[in-house]
Amino acid sequence: MSTVIRRADARRTSTPNAVMTTFASPTQGASRQALWRVEMAAGASGPDHAMAGEQIWTVVSGAARVEVAGVAEELGPGDTxxxxxxxxxxxxxxxxxxxxxxxxxxxxxxxxxxxxEPVVPPWIA
Structure with a gap:
C-alpha cells in the first residue's frame, strides 16, 4: 500500500544556515527514507559534520562548493x-x-x- 503525503503536511525547519522542507520521513509515513529540500541564502555555509548514512544531493538552482573528506567539489543546477x-x-x-x-x-x-554528540536532525526524523 502506498502513502500520500500532501503539500500541506510538508514540514519546514529553519536553522541559522538553511531552511529544510521535509517532503517524506519516517514520522510522515515513509518507512525508511527521508526526502527534503534545502534552501541556503547566498554565502551561507553549513557546519562541518558527518552523517551515519549515505546522502544524495541534487542541485535544483543556485550553486554550491561542497567539501567532502577535504576534497572540494563545485556543483551547479542538475548536478548530483x-x-x-x-x-x-x-x-x-x-x-x-x-x-x-x-x-x-x-x-x-x-x-x-x-x-x-550524534543527533537526528528534525527534518529527517
Missing part, C-alpha cells in the same frame, strides 16, 4: 553528489545565487561533528 556514510562534509552556498537542493537519505539518520 553522492556523499558516503561517515564522511566529513561541509556545504557552502554560492555567494551570489545561494543554493536550492533536493536531498534524500536514510530516515532517522544521525549527524555528528567536532565536539558534538
Amino acid at each position: 553528489l553522492v556523499v558516503p556514510a561517515d564522511v566529513p562534509r561541509r556545504i557552502h552556498a554560492d555567494p551570489e545565487r545561494g543554493l536550492e537542493a533536493v536531498v534524500t537519505g536514510p530516515g532517522a539518520d544521525t549527524a555528528s561533528g567536532p565536539d558534538r
